[in-house]
Amino acid sequence: xxxxxxxxxxxxxxxxxxxxxxxxxxxxxxxxxxxxxxxxxxxxxxxxxxxxxxxxxxxxxxxxxxxxxxxxxxxxxxxxxxxxxxxxxxxxxxxxxxxxxxxxxxxxxxxxxxxxxxxxxxxxxxxxxxxxxxxxxxxxxxxxxxxxxxxxxxxxxxxxxxxxxxxxxxxxxxxxxxxxxxxxxxxxxxxxxxxxxxxxxxxxxxxxxxxxxxxxxxxxxxxxxxxxxxxxxxxxxxxxxxxxxxxxxxxxxxxxxxxxxxxxxxxxxxxxxxxxxxxxxxxxx
Amino acid sequence: xxxxxxxxxxxxxxxxxxxxxxxxxxxxxxxxxxxxxxxxxxxxxxxxxxxxxxxxxxxxxxxxxxxxxxxxxxxxxxxxxxxxxxxx
Numbered sequence: 203x204x205x206x207x208x209x210x211x212x213x214x215x216x217x218x219x220x221x222x223x224x225x226x227x228x229x230x231x232x233x234x235x236x237x238x239x240x241x242x243x244x245x246x247x248x249x250x251x252x253x254x255x256x257x258x259x260x261x262x263x264x265x266x267x268x269x270x271x272x273x274x275x276x277x278x279x280x281x282x283x284x285x286x287x288x289x290x291x292x293x294x295x296x297x298x299x300x301x302x303x304x305x306x307x308x309x310x311x312x313x314x315x316x317x318x319x320x321x322x323x324x325x326x327x328x329x330x331x332x333x334x335x336x337x338x339x340x341x342x343x344x345x346x347x348x349x350x351x352x353x354x355x356x357x358x359x360x361x362x363x364x365x366x367x368x369x370x371x372x373x374x375x376x377x378x379x380x381x382x383x384x385x386x387x388x389x390x391x392x393x394x395x396x397x398x399x400x401x402x403x404x405x406x407x408x409x410x411x412x413x414x415x416x417x418x419x420x421x422x423x424x425x426x427x428x429x430x431x432x433x434x435x436x437x438x439x440x441x442x443x444x445x446x447x448x449x450x451x452x453x454x455x456x457x458x459x460x461x462x463x464x465x466x467x468x469x470x471x472x473x474x475x476x477x478x479x480x481x482x483x484x485x486x487x
Numbered sequence: 488x489x490x491x492x493x494x495x496x497x498x499x500x501x502x503x504x505x506x507x508x509x510x511x512x513x514x515x516x517x518x519x520x521x522x523x524x525x526x527x528x529x530x531x532x533x534x535x536x537x538x539x540x541x542x543x544x545x546x547x548x549x550x551x552x553x554x555x556x557x558x559x560x561x562x563x564x565x566x567x568x569x570x571x572x573x574x575x
Contacts, residue, residue, distance in 0.1 A: 215559040216502040244496050244566040251562035 203483045204415040205431035211236035213245035218252045224421040228262030246278045253286040266291040270299040283310045295324030321345045327353035332372045339379035346386035349376045377412035389413040395420040405430040438481045441474035492574045496566035504555040506563040511547035520552035533560045
């Protein structure tokens with residue numbers, strides 16, 4: 203279950219060794235944009251050595267690789283894939299590039315005799331990705347979609363604005379594709395790292411639209427994002443009341459019943475159960 | 488005098504180290520570290536173990552350490568060695 207995913211540049215020892223102290227649900231070790239072209243080799247070796255010596259078992263370990271079919275991508279995948287990794291984040295994803303990645307992962311998992319199946323988070327950051335997102339979301343191993351607004355804005359030839367109006371439709375497409383396939387909709391990071399009010403506003407809006415997690419580009423964003431994407435005390439209390447009412451003998455076999463004068467039926471019960479699962483997972487209960 | 492190949496990896500930032508490796512007719516390790524007194528032996532051990540693992544018996548290694556942990560020392564040396572091999 204994800205709320206916050208924190209980007210960590212893979213060529214920075216100071217950041218790597220503190221990756222697990224900021225309270226993020228997952229860390230994204232970045233081999234792509236945060237690493238210069240001349241330091242890709244150093245970054246992948248540093249990351250691999252770090253994970254060999256310091257397994258971060260309580261966090262989701264995600265690695266953002268370089269673009270599929272770039273000269274460095276297949277090499278880095280062969281080095282980096284191991285049981286220490288949970289998920290690969292794929293930049294500039296399309297159906298075709300995600301399928302290539304699935305094939306590469308299958309081959310490496312067999313060769314290295316991995317005990318787990320590496321999952322994929324494609325980044326929806328090109329106009330083409332947005333148009334293909336409903337098909338990308340259906341592919342095996344894809345368990346979340348990250349909207350990448352900065353690259354998308356470049357592709358759309360628009361400027362990014364503080365209200366993010368220019369990404370309203372891509373946000374909606376990403377959410378619909380994710381939710382239709384019961385996977386995570388992960389919102390684009392908020393790049394103004396010192397603007398806490400702006401981050402809160404942006405994250406609340408993303409949650410209102412249907413995003414269930416958000417990427418962070420700075421550790422100081424994690425707590426705010428965790429707060430916003432966690433169920434509130436009132437929401438947890440209400441969910442508990444719904445489940446209690448559902449378990450009453452008079453309601454158990456009804457398709458719908460009434461609580462506080464409002465109808466409660468299966469979608470509301472399912473939502474309450476899901477919310478309680480999240481609250482338990484994040485130690486809010 | 489023949490030109491001896493040299494390669495490097497890492498940085499002089501805090502928690503990192505700059506590792507410079509050069510061809511040599513003997514094994515020589517120069518170490519500068521902000522924690523020299525406390526960790527000289529440990530850092531040298533990581534360097535020696537990594538060289539042994541990669542089969543190097545003759546090499547000049549110059550490590551400028553800024554408080555790197557073992558994994559960083561090892562990774563920077565591995566990258567410098569790979570870069571040296573590419574020059575050959």
